Amino acid sequence: MSAELAVRLQATDPIPLAVDFGVSRWEMLALVGPSGSGKTTVLRAIAGLHRPRQGEIDCGSDCWLDTARGIHWRPQMRRVGMVFQDYALFPHLTAQENLQIAMGDGGGVHSGDRARDLLARVRLKGLEERYPEQLSGGQQQRVAVARALARDPRVLLLDEPFSAVDMMTRARLQRELALLRQEIDIPIVLVTHDLQEAQTIADRICVLHNGRSLQTGAPAEVFARPCSAHVARLLGLHNVFAGSIVRRDGTPRLQWHGRELEVAEVADLPEATPVDWYIPDADILLHRRGRPSRGERENPVEGVVEECVRLGSQSSVVLRSREGGDRIRFEVSTHAARRNGIEPGVTARVSLLARAIHVMPRAT
Amino acid sequence: MDWTAFWLSLELAAWTTAILLPIGIVVGRWLAYHRFRGRGFVEALVALPLVLPPTVLGYYLLVTFSTDQPVGAFWQSLTGSGLNFSFPGIVIASVIFNIPFAIQPVQRAFETVPMHLREAAWCSGLSPWRTFRRVELPLVWPGVVSAFVLTFVHTIGEFGVVLMVGGAIDGETRTVAIAIYDRVQAFDEEAAGAMSLLLLVTSFVAIALVYALAGKRRSIGVR
Numbered sequence: 001m002s003a004e005l006a007v008r009l010q011a012t013d014p015i016p017l018a019v020d021f022g023v024s025r026w027e028m029l030a031l032v033g034p035s036g037s038g039k040t041t042v043l044r045a046i047a048g049l050h051r052p053r054q055g056e057i058d059c060g061s062d063c064w065l066d067t068a069r070g071i072h073w074r075p076q077m078r079r080v081g082m083v084f085q086d087y088a089l090f091p092h093l094t095a096q097e098n099l100q101i102a103m104g105d106g107g108g109v110h111s112g113d114r115a116r117d118l119l120a121r122v123r124l125k126g127l128e129e130r131y132p133e134q135l136s137g138g139q140q141q142r143v144a145v146a147r148a149l150a151r152d153p154r155v156l157l158l159d160e161p162f163s164a165v166d167m168m169t170r171a172r173l174q175r176e177l178a179l180l181r182q183e184i185d186i187p188i189v190l191v192t193h194d195l196q197e198a199q200t201i202a203d204r205i206c207v208l209h210n211g212r213s214l215q216t217g218a219p220a221e222v223f224a225r226p227c228s229a230h231v232a233r234l235l236g237l238h239n240v241f242a243g244s245i246v247r248r249d250g251t252p253r254l255q256w257h258g259r260e261l262e263v264a265e266v267a268d269l270p271e272a273t274p275v276d277w278y279i280p281d282a283d284i285l286l287h288r289r290g291r292p293s294r295g296e297r298e299n300p301v302e303g304v305v306e307e308c309v310r311l312g313s314q315s316s317v318v319l320r321s322r323e324g325g326d327r328i329r330f331e332v333s334t335h336a337a338r339r340n341g342i343e344p345g346v347t348a349r350v351s352l353l354a355r356a357i358h359v360m361p362r363a364t
Numbered sequence: 365m366d367w368t369a370f371w372l373s374l375e376l377a378a379w380t381t382a383i384l385l386p387i388g389i390v391v392g393r394w395l396a397y398h399r400f401r402g403r404g405f406v407e408a409l410v411a412l413p414l415v416l417p418p419t420v421l422g423y424y425l426l427v428t429f430s431t432d433q434p435v436g437a438f439w440q441s442l443t444g445s446g447l448n449f450s451f452p453g454i455v456i457a458s459v460i461f462n463i464p465f466a467i468q469p470v471q472r473a474f475e476t477v478p479m480h481l482r483e484a485a486w487c488s489g490l491s492p493w494r495t496f497r498r499v500e501l502p503l504v505w506p507g508v509v510s511a512f513v514l515t516f517v518h519t520i521g522e523f524g525v526v527l528m529v530g531g532a533i534d535g536e537t538r539t540v541a542i543a544i545y546d547r548v549q550a551f552d553e554e555a556a557g558a559m560s561l562l563l564l565v566t567s568f569v570a571i572a573l574v575y576a577l578a579g580k581r582r583s584i585g586v587r
Contacts, residue, residue: 049483075486088484092502101498102488151489 005155005187007046009055011211015041017052019213021206023155023187029216030190030202033234038211039191040085043157046189047082048075059154078155081148085160087140089132095119095143096128102150118146121183122176138169145180156188162197174201195236199223207231225358229276232360238329240278245269245359254359257324261299262354269361276360283356284330286317287349289340299352303328308342310334317342319350328352365558368535369543376451376526376539377519380458381512384466388511392470393500396477414464422528425457429529447529454530454537461525465514473507474500506577517570521563 003022011017019042023029031039044050046057048064051072057065064073090098099115119128122142132140141161148156161177162170178201181188192198198205199219206216207226214234215227226232232240243256245266252269254261254277269275287296306327307318315337319328328350332342342348395407413421429436429447439447447453477500485495501508523541530537532546540559547556 047483047487049486075483076489076491079489080487082484082487084480084484086478086480088478088480090481090484090499101485101490104489147484147488 003187004060005046005189006056006058007042008057009042009045009052011053011055013053015050016211017041017045017055018211019206019208021213021216023189023204025185025187026181027204028181028188028190028202030192030198030205030219031208032192032195032198032205033208035193036210037208039193039208040159041211042208043082043159043189043191046155047080047157048073048078079151079153081151081153081156083141083144083148083156083158083161085163087132087144087164089140089143089147091132094129094131095124095135095146098132098143098147099150102147104151115146115150118150119143121180122146136169137165138173141165141173142176145177149184154186156184156186158188158190160191160193162192162194170197177201207234209234224280224356226278226360228360228363229278230363232276232278237278238281239284240276241326242362243275243277243359245271245273245275247271254357257321257326259323261352261357263357263359264355266359267361269359274362276362278358278360279352279356281330283353284328285351285353286330286332286336286340286342287351296351298354299357300349301328301352302347302349305342305344305346305348308337308344310337315342317348319348365555366538366540366543366547369538369540370559370562372451372535372537373520373539373541376454376458377516379455380462380519381466381516383455383459384462384515385508385512387463388466388470388515389508392467392507392511393474393504395467395471396474410467411464413461418461418522418524419528421461422457422525425453425460425525425529429453429456449529449531449533449537451530451536454526454539457525457529458519458522461522462515462518465518466511469507469510469514470504473504473510477503509577510574513570513574517567520566 002024004025005023007022008020009017015038017038021029031042033039041050045052045055045065052067054067055065056063056067059078063071064078065071090101093101096112096115096119099118100111103111103114116128119125122145124139124142124146127135127139132143135143141164145161162173165173174197190198190202202219204217205219205222207214207222209230215222215231222231223235223237226235226237229240241256243254246253246255246260248260252263252266254263254266254275287300301321303319303321305317306320307316309316313334314331315334316329316331317337319330320326321328330350340348391410395403426448427433429439431437431440431446436447443452447456481499482495485499490498520539521541522539523545526537526539527542532538532542538546540563544556544559547553547559
């Protein structure tokens with residue numbers, strides 16, 4: 001599938017940027033990263049509100065930005081639908097008028113009908129004559145989405161659209177957006193700092209840091225196989241450790257504090273290459289006390305429990321490995337933790353499942 | 365009651381306001397939206413007539429308007445008569461004296477319109493002119509009306525600058541404020557009292573209007 005929206009930006013000042021990604025029709029890409037990572041700047045550049053020093057942005061067959069050729073379309077010409085973080089509804093216009101103004105003079109006599117239809121699509125039937133201040137946060141967000149769609153945009157841009165509402169409303173709005181998406185055949189770019197949100201509603205995520213796009217891919221792929229320890233940390237992943245690759249009879253193994261771990265697959269790295277590796281919490285199995293456990297022989301690691309926090313039905317456990325002293329964090333059911341006597345100070349054993357160990361080349 | 369003076373004051377106020385209001389909107393908006401070097405200097409210059417004694421401003425204008433100075437000479441070559449002691453002269457003086465009243469309320473009003481709203485308008489396809497007309501102007505309207513009312517009323521009540529530049533020529537430069545002074549000098553307290561009461565009521569109504577509009581601005585949710 002070719003990208004309908006292609007974005008390549010480079011800049012060193014005023015805001016450093018080095019991003020390169022494409023978004024297809026029907027696809028939603030989430031730009032994720034900590035505050036100040038440049039997510040919103042990238043979105044503003046797509047909308048034409050920020051003019052980067054160098055870059056190209058193409059939408060379909062149109063070139064919106066090409067600094068080398070001196071092309072920079074104004075926001076009015078780009079036909080983007082933008083939902084601002086604070087919604088930026090026009091306070092002196094009703095919900096319906098907020099939509100009609102975006103339909104332009106060409107909307108004609110039918111613009112009223114179209115605006116009412118759009119408002120009905122975002123479940124705001126009956127509230128057409130309300131002013132923004134007479135609407136709840138969730139309703140304002142829906143008006144903002146409807147207004148963004150009112151122009152028949154070629155790209156939909158959402159800047160932290162769920163950050164200003166409570167948890168309950170957020171979940172509902174996310175569901176509504178997911179439903180609405182099925183009817184919109186344009187690329188959607190979502191900016192969020194909420195990784196859970198990005199994972200839930202986006203088709204692909206692009207991890208940004210200091211204005212650089214570090215990794216772009218399907219959420220499951222990016223979370224299971226981050227391209228570097230840096231990305232893993234930005235994604236809030238635990239269990240990122242340092243090691244090196246060794247080969248035994250041609251089989252690569254992961255050397256970690258003097259012991260060797262089985263790994264399922266390793267990129268073609270030469271002997272003794274220093275690497276970082278990561279294992280998801282879910283692929284760390286706690287051995288049962290006194291009884292053989294599933295996968296017991298697979299990369300067994302012994303350590304001392306440093307922390308065991310009960311969070312409802314699940315408990316979060318931190319095990320300090322006997323060799324090397326790395327902290328391995330995983331979750332077990334509170335019931336299993338109790339049955340196995342997991343508490344700070346006791347010795348416990350876990351298995352690190354070989355198929356889940358993800359080896360990453362270390363950045364130089 | 366000197367009705368000639370009263371009508372002259374209204375005419376002066378109308379001219380001053382008509383000239384200043386577009387300037388106030390353009391400069392006020394520019395000061396609200398642009399950050400540049402020397403902005404503080406420009407803002408100080410705009411506010412200067414507020415603190416400058418009217419006689420000082422009047423004196424400088426009197427000198428500038430004199431026909432042996434470039435401005436006065438230019439005006440004379442254009443119209444055949446001098447600026448001092450003429451109606452056009454007091455209009456120009458009033459315009460300069462009222463600059464802060466026309467610009468500051470408009471500037472404050474534009475400052476309350478968030479940048480995001482203008483960007484949202486652009487992303488909604490509105491040209492800069494339509495953004496101004498459909499989004500900015502409706503939101504800053506109370507500020508514009510404040511500027512209008514303050515300039516108008518302040519011009520009607522103006523005394524020092526007009527007296528310095530215009531003197532008190534009947535039907536040409538004697539405004540109602542100067543007429544009151546003349547009547548007091550002539551011990552005609554009845555006429556002075558009537559005209560003073562008229563100015564008092566006009567000023568109060570105008571200020572009440574400004575406050576009522578300021579209240580309205582708060583209620584439409586512009587923060």
